[in-house]
Amino acid sequence: MRAGGGRSGRFNRYNGGQSPSNTGKATMFEKKAITSTPVNDLLARRWSGVSYNPDRPVEADKLSACIESARWAPSCYGAQPWSFIVCDRSRDEAAWQAALACLVEANRDWAQHAPALILALAREHFQHNDKPNRWAQYDTGAAAISLCLQATDLGLMAHQMGGFDVDQSITAFDVPAGHTPMAMIAIGYQTAQEDVPEKRREREFAPRRRNPLKEHFFFGAWGKGS
Numbered sequence: 001m002r003a004g005g006g007r008s009g010r011f012n013r014y015n016g017g018q019s020p021s022n023t024g025k026a027t028m029f030e031k032k033a034i035t036s037t038p039v040n041d042l043l044a045r046r047w048s049g050v051s052y053n054p055d056r057p058v059e060a061d062k063l064s065a066c067i068e069s070a071r072w073a074p075s076c077y078g079a080q081p082w083s084f085i086v087c088d089r090s091r092d093e094a095a096w097q098a099a100l101a102c103l104v105e106a107n108r109d110w111a112q113h114a115p116a117l118i119l120a121l122a123r124e125h126f127q128h129n130d131k132p133n134r135w136a137q138y139d140t141g142a143a144a145i146s147l148c149l150q151a152t153d154l155g156l157m158a159h160q161m162g163g164f165d166v167d168q169s170i171t172a173f174d175v176p177a178g179h180t181p182m183a184m185i186a187i188g189y190q191t192a193q194e195d196v197p198e199k200r201r202e203r204e205f206a207p208r209r210r211n212p213l214k215e216h217f218f219f220g221a222w223g224k225g226s
C-alpha cells in the first residue's frame, strides 16, 4: 500500500493487505501512515512499535549509520547541541541495564526486549559563548528523528521515550552539568507479527492516528485555513 492511498483521517489496518517488509521472513510488519497526500515512503513507514526481537542485535554498522544520521542534522548556528549515549546490549550489557533501569515501568515492560537503548541529551548553552541556546532541545529533536528515520530505512524500529527518570540517567551516565536528558530511544528489529505477546497486541495493532491538518497547520495567520 502506498502512503497517500487513503483519505485524511483514515488509517490502515494492522498489516491489512500489506506484506512483511522482509520478504521470506515474517519479521517485520508495517503500519504505514495513511496520508492526505503522498509523502516520502520512509516518513510514512516510521512508527513507534513496542514489539522487539531480543534475539536479534543491531549490527554495529547499522547503529553507526543511525548515529551518523543524527550527526548530520541541522542545528542553530551549526552548534550541534545534542549528545547521544548509545547502550548496545551486545557490546556493553552494564550500560544497557543502566539505561533500562531509568525507564518508567510501562516503558521497561516492552523496552527490555530492545537490543539497544540510546539516551539523547541537549546542551543548554552554546559552546562558543556560553549563552543560553533556546534551540538546543529543538535541534536535539531534529537529530533524534534523523536517527529514527535512518533506523527505519535500515529495517529497524526506533521508539522514542520521554518516560524515564532524568536524574537517574544523569547519575548513571555521569552526565555533566548543562546537558539535559531529553529522550531514551529504543532501537532494534521487530518481532514476527505472530510473536507479539497477547498483552501488547491491542496497542501494537491499533491504528495510527493524527489530528486533522487544520488543527495544527495554518496559512498566513494563526488559525487561518487554506
Ligand SMILES: Cc1cc2nc3c(=O)[nH]c(=O)nc-3n(C[C@H](O)[C@H](O)[C@H](O)COP(=O)(O)O)c2cc1C
Binding pocket: 046, 047, 048, 049, 107, 159, 160, 161, 162, 163, 164, 183, 208
Ligand atoms: C519526545 C517523545 C516522547 C515519547 N515518550 C514515549 C514514552 O515514554 N512511551 C511510549 O511508549 N512512547 C513514547 N513516545 C512515542 C509516541 O507515543 C509516538 O510517537 C506517538 O504515539 C505517535 O506514534 P508513531 O510514532 O507510531 O507515529 C514518545 C515520542 C516522543 C517524540
